[in-house]
Amino acid sequence: MKKLLVVACLIFLSVSGTLAQRLQARFVTSAYAWERQDTIGTSSQHLFGYQTIQLSIAGEKLSFNTYLQGFNDFAGPLKNEGILRVYNLYFKASNIAQLADVSLGRQAVFAGVGTGTIDGGLVSLKFLDSRLKVVGYYGTLPSERYKMALISNAGDNYMTGGQMVASPADFAQISVSYMQKHLRPETYIGIRRDSLFNPYPIEIKPSAAAEEYISGDVNLEYNDVISGYGRYDYDLLSEKNSRMQLFTRVKPFGSLNVKALEPLSLTGEYVQRDPRLLYNSIFSVFTFNSLKEYEVGVEYAIGTAWQVFAKYGAVSYNDATQNQITVGVNGEHVSLSVTRDNGDGGELSAASLNLGYPLLENKLTPTLLLGYAHYKLSEYSSKLDDALSVAVGAVYRPSRLFSVDAQAQWIQNKIYSSDMRFFVRVNYLLSHQLEIF
Numbered sequence: 001m002k003k004l005l006v007v008a009c010l011i012f013l014s015v016s017g018t019l020a021q022r023l024q025a026r027f028v029t030s031a032y033a034w035e036r037q038d039t040i041g042t043s044s045q046h047l048f049g050y051q052t053i054q055l056s057i058a059g060e061k062l063s064f065n066t067y068l069q070g071f072n073d074f075a076g077p078l079k080n081e082g083i084l085r086v087y088n089l090y091f092k093a094s095n096i097a098q099l100a101d102v103s104l105g106r107q108a109v110f111a112g113v114g115t116g117t118i119d120g121g122l123v124s125l126k127f128l129d130s131r132l133k134v135v136g137y138y139g140t141l142p143s144e145r146y147k148m149a150l151i152s153n154a155g156d157n158y159m160t161g162g163q164m165v166a167s168p169a170d171f172a173q174i175s176v177s178y179m180q181k182h183l184r185p186e187t188y189i190g191i192r193r194d195s196l197f198n199p200y201p202i203e204i205k206p207s208a209a210a211e212e213y214i215s216g217d218v219n220l221e222y223n224d225v226i227s228g229y230g231r232y233d234y235d236l237l238s239e240k241n242s243r244m245q246l247f248t249r250v251k252p253f254g255s256l257n258v259k260a261l262e263p264l265s266l267t268g269e270y271v272q273r274d275p276r277l278l279y280n281s282i283f284s285v286f287t288f289n290s291l292k293e294y295e296v297g298v299e300y301a302i303g304t305a306w307q308v309f310a311k312y313g314a315v316s317y318n319d320a321t322q323n324q325i326t327v328g329v330n331g332e333h334v335s336l337s338v339t340r341d342n343g344d345g346g347e348l349s350a351a352s353l354n355l356g357y358p359l360l361e362n363k364l365t366p367t368l369l370l371g372y373a374h375y376k377l378s379e380y381s382s383k384l385d386d387a388l389s390v391a392v393g394a395v396y397r398p399s400r401l402f403s404v405d406a407q408a409q410w411i412q413n414k415i416y417s418s419d420m421r422f423f424v425r426v427n428y429l430l431s432h433q434l435e436i437f
Contacts, residue, residue, distance in 0.1 A: 021059045021434040028052040030425035033075075047075040057434070063092045085146035087117065100125050106142060111135050112177025113215035113233055114161035117142050119150055136162040141183065156184035156208065173219040183278065184208040209278035212236040215243075226250050237279040241290075244272045263301035267311075270294045289318045305332040320344035333357045341375075347384075348375040356395075365395040367407070387413040393423075401429045 032048040051070040056063060066089040072082040090105025101124040108117050120139015126132070140154040151157055161179035168174065185206040191199050217231040226248065233243040247269040253262055271293040277283045295313030302308065310327045322345040328337030334355045341348035350373040358365045369391040376384050393407030409421040 021057050023430070023432045023434050024054075024056050024058075025430040026052075026054040027428045027430075028054075028425060030423070032421070032423050034421040035419070045075050046073055048072075049074055061094050061096070063094070065090055065092065083145055084148065086148045087146055089148075099127075107139075109137050109159070109161075111137065111161060111163035111179075112175055112217065113213045114159070114163065114177055114179030116159055116181070117146075118159050120158075131167045133165040134162070135165075141181075153184060153186055156182060158182055171220060171222045175217050175219075177215045179211065179213050179215075181211040182208065183210070207280060209281045210237060211276075211278060213242060224251070235274075235279075238284070240274065241272075242274055242276065244270075246270045265299040265301075267297040267299065268295070292316045306330070314343075346375060346377045346381065348373060350374070363396065363398050365397075367391070367393045367395065385414045387411075401431075403427045 028050070030050045030052075032050075033046065035043050035045050049072050052068070054067045056065045058064075067087045068089070069085050069087065070082060071085070073079055086106060088105070088107045090103050090107040092101065092103040094101050096102060102121065104121045106117065106119050107122060109115060109122065114137070118137060118139025119142060120137065122135065122137040122139075125134045127134075138160040139158065140151055141157040141159060143149045143151050159179065159181040161177065163175060163177035165173065165175045187203060187205050189201050190204045192202050193199055213233055213235055215231065215233040217229070219229055221227040228248040229245070230247075231243065231245040233241075235242040248267070250266045251262065251264065252266060253264060272290050274290050275283075275288050277288075293313065293315045295311055297309060297311035299307060299309045307330045308328070309330070311325070313324045313326075315322045315324075320343070322341060322343035324339060324341045326337055326339045328335065334353070336353050337351070339348065339350045339352075341350075350371070352372075353368070353370040355369075356365050356367040369389070371387075371389040373387040374384055375387070376382075389409070389411045391407055391409045393405065395403065395405050397403040403426075405423075405425040405427070407423045409423065411419040411421070
């Protein structure tokens with residue numbers, strides 16, 4: 001991996017010439033302190049620390065991008081065992097011959113049904129004035145915990161696929177995608193016991209697993225009156241439907257010039273999906289039923305700052321059904337919602353309030369979050385339990401390049417009589433024009 005990076009850096013520098021590069025770096029330092037009840041009468045304190053770095057150096061057509069995060073629990077059982085995760089690290093050449101974008105390295109893939117992280121390459125081609133786009137990718141799966149290393153058994157652990165996106169009209173976009181993934185964990189030595197309970201080593205060879213899907217989706221948006229989204233996924237290995245989703249938003253009076261009703265919107269959504277399981281894994285031998293969800297809603301905008309809404313939805317699995325009704329209001333600085341759930345999964349009555357008001361010319365924003373729930377976990381339970389949560393914090397942004405977020409959280413429920421948690425984050429952005437190459 002290090003040799004590949006050195007070679008890639010030399011290529012990048014050699015072809016950059018005298019072009020100027022824009023350096024952008026975002027540094028985010030955050031800490032989260034809390035106490036966990038491990039068993040009855042036993043607890044452990046934790047202080048999670050995170051250091052995130054996002055770095056990019058971009059020229060006219062070439063760029064280098066990386067996103068990595070360091071983690072350590074400074075107070076818990078894993079203290080002094082820090083972890084560095086490299087989520088992406090890749091080079092990208094853009095607009096080659098006015099046709100192609102090519103990226104090489106560790107990168108995230110978002111191509112329809114194909115999503116994940118690979119150590120490999122991705123090519124994107126555009127035709128017909130960008131109305132047709134074709135994407136192809138291949139790469140090995142990242143190492144455990146996203147370490148800065150390539151996996152040793154790369155031939156058995158990889159993801160490949162592609163996507164074609166077409167825009168036949170200004171209001172429509174159609175996409176077809178395919179993804180294939182193979183996984184085979186490395187062989188390892190485990191300790192087992194014989195009939196006399198004597199330990200002995202044995203070689204464990206995990207079985208290979210795989211995924212293979214094909215998917216299609218459609219996006220429609222016409223004159224700010226109607227929009228819709230449809231998606232269908234098919235599992236090629238199991239030979240069954242995997243996911244079907246339909247969503248629409250309609251402004252029934254948007255084109256009738258009825259001013260009093262123009263802000264009215266109606267929404268509807270239906271989702272049917274099966275668990276996405278690896279083929280040939282232990283979980284794939286079990287029988288599962290499809291999960292079905294639907295929701296209908298109405299929204300009404302009051303000016304540009306306020307919106308009221310109401311939604312009704314239901315979730316069904318086999319013979320069990322859970323219903324939910326939600327009403328609420330969203331404002332520029334406040335949002336409030338009330339929810340009622342009932343069905344085979346139990347009952348829940350809940351309310352939440354989210355408040356944030358900017359002060360000092362938007363440099364300081366105090367925040368307040370309140371949540372309350374009255375619930376029982378089963379329809380057969382005779383006792384109702386309560387849960388209350390409060391979060392008080394502030395966001396301080398003296399400039400576009402620097403900000404500090406802090407929050408204190410308090411939770412009370414039947415497990416925790418009084419649970420306090422603290423969170424703080426410091427965010428710094430660096431942007432500079434370079435003339436070094």
